Amino acid sequence: MSDAKLIDGKAIAAGLRKRVGAGVGQLVAKRGVKPGLATILVGADPASQVYVRSKGKIAAELGMTNFDHRLPAETTEADLLALIARLNGDALVHGILVQLPLPRHIDTAHVLLAVDPAKDVDGFHPFNVGRLGSSAPGAPLDFPVPCTPLGVSMLLHETLGPITGCHAVVIGRSNLVGRPVAQLLLRADCTVTIAHSRTRDLPALSRQADILVVAIGRREFVRGDWIKPGAAVIDVGTNRIPDDNGKNRLVGDVAFAEALPVAGHLTPVPGGVGPMTVACLMFNTWQAARRAVGLAVAAAD
Numbered sequence: 001m002s003d004a005k006l007i008d009g010k011a012i013a014a015g016l017r018k019r020v021g022a023g024v025g026q027l028v029a030k031r032g033v034k035p036g037l038a039t040i041l042v043g044a045d046p047a048s049q050v051y052v053r054s055k056g057k058i059a060a061e062l063g064m065t066n067f068d069h070r071l072p073a074e075t076t077e078a079d080l081l082a083l084i085a086r087l088n089g090d091a092l093v094h095g096i097l098v099q100l101p102l103p104r105h106i107d108t109a110h111v112l113l114a115v116d117p118a119k120d121v122d123g124f125h126p127f128n129v130g131r132l133g134s135s136a137p138g139a140p141l142d143f144p145v146p147c148t149p150l151g152v153s154m155l156l157h158e159t160l161g162p163i164t165g166c167h168a169v170v171i172g173r174s175n176l177v178g179r180p181v182a183q184l185l186l187r188a189d190c191t192v193t194i195a196h197s198r199t200r201d202l203p204a205l206s207r208q209a210d211i212l213v214v215a216i217g218r219r220e221f222v223r224g225d226w227i228k229p230g231a232a233v234i235d236v237g238t239n240r241i242p243d244d245n246g247k248n249r250l251v252g253d254v255a256f257a258e259a260l261p262v263a264g265h266l267t268p269v270p271g272g273v274g275p276m277t278v279a280c281l282m283f284n285t286w287q288a289a290r291r292a293v294g295l296a297v298a299a300a301d
């Protein structure tokens with residue numbers, strides 16, 4: 001059997017950003033509305049600074065306004081909630097992103113609950129979580145959906161087309177990745193199994209999957225003989241390991257070299273799911289701006 005086709009997340013994300021940029025241009029030209037993304041970073045975590053800077057830069061490249069809020073690590077929860085309330089009421093802001101993790105003295109659940117669900121471009125507000133959980137197959141996704149899961153769903157649709165009736169096994173049940181991925185695949189008419197650290201005989205279960213999504217956070221945990229020949233394998237994991245030059249390199253949760261000759265389609269790490277996350281944030285912000293002026297949402301899955 002020939003090697004798996006690699007799913008080029010960089011190219012698919014570039015296509016999505018182009019689509020968003022064009023859509024933003026139309027919104028500005030026809031409605032005079034420029035989508036606005038407010039990013040909030042509390043503290044000076046270096047990785048978070050890189051993420052927030054990159055999100056702001058890409059938003060600007062796509063014609064959106066980025067309102068960049070940097071707050072000191074000692075910011076109180078009350079001050080952060082007051083900023084969010086102000087942004088909720090600001091008509092120029094269509095999306096609010098609070099970079100996680102927050103300092104330990106701030107209750108993340110309080111903060112996520114404070115964001116207006118219409119501006120919740122991360123899709124973490126319980127109202128939006130509930131909407132995803134109760135949305136029927138085929139119904140429009142007219143609410144924000146978490147970015148990485150939306151990216152996974154887009155990669156699968158772009159690569160496989162309709163996935164009706166496929167058995168999808170999702171390893172990982174976090175609110176950030178595993179659960180929303182499973183909800184999106186259920187909406188796409190897959191038969192979905194969610195696995196986690198207490199699942200029995202994970203290799204045998206994984207071997208039943210037509211679509212295997214892995215979001216665990218353990219390097220090369222899924223081996224080649226866990227994969228059904230021809231399956232589509234989406235590796236969400238990002239694990240940093242030291243390379244020969246004393247720097248860090250990224251590896252996924254799937255043993256890539258072992259998976260390559262077995263899978264039908266496979267995402268590389270890096271260059272698979274990662275680039276889709278920020279592109280989907282831009283998509284969500286564009287969609288939030290469209291909804292704010294009463295326009296229908298664009299197809300997302």
Ligand code: NAP
Nearest residue numbers: 148172173174176177196197215216217236237238274277
């Ligand atoms: P998380 O919150 O730590 O959740 C990990 C999940 O994996 C949990 O449900 C856990 O099960 C499960 N798990 C852990 N060990 C397992 C085992 N031995 N067997 C089966 N399941 C096991 O992590 P996350 O936020 O979902 O992230 C998962 C990975 O995706 C990480 O590597 C993260 O860096 C990466 N990620 C990448 C992107 C991107 O843009 N590319 C975005 C987000 C996350 P229990 O629930 O039973 O503990």
